[in-house]
Amino acid sequence: ETAVFQTPNYHVTQVGNEVSFNCKQTLGHDTMYWYKQDSKKLLKIMFSYNNKQLIVNETVPRRFSPQSSDKAHLNLRIKSVEPEDSAVYLCASSWDWGNQDTQYFGPGTRLLVL
């Protein structure tokens, strides 16, 4: 099956803990992204990588750090989570990093910070 896969589906943690989310795409795409979808359903891009190279790094807190081992994998680590980090984190991929490229989204990881 070709798609974007994310783990875990759901994660509950306490303030101050570290969490890591994984994303893998089997679509053969060159570019991957992390988005945050908050409780109001606002969808904002956080990072994007093209062939393991960081190309977009939005203004996000420094406790967020993406990691890419190859063009099919993009992970997200959050050091010392805070309550406002509670959200759905969506991984996406696209063929390339042009304006015309469609985003293919994974199922998301829902994070709840207590």
Add this chain to the structure above:
Amino acid sequence: GDSVTQTEGLVTLTEGLPVMLNCTYQTIYSNPFLFWYVQHLNESPRLLLKSFTDNKRTEHQGFHATLHKSSSSFHLQKSSAQLSDSALYYCALSAGGNYKPTFGKGTSLVVHP
């Protein structure tokens, strides 16, 4: 920077009536790409349709939209709403050298019998 403005919040329709969700955008670039993504409950967003060509109608799955650069608009329309159209709809813009889409706030469409 780029921005996208959509019909605010919730749109409620009776099945069979026409759908129109508004989307306007702002960008300094002359050749933007505009997208509509749809997100059904407990699913992730997926592409509904996209366009780059001025004044050309784009259609998919019964929905259509036309990019009008003169008014910076890309409204989503459907002639007859179905119950299965109930979802969250995002309009998105990608332009210039940033290579990252800007999403609107989303419009929730609820279609009832």
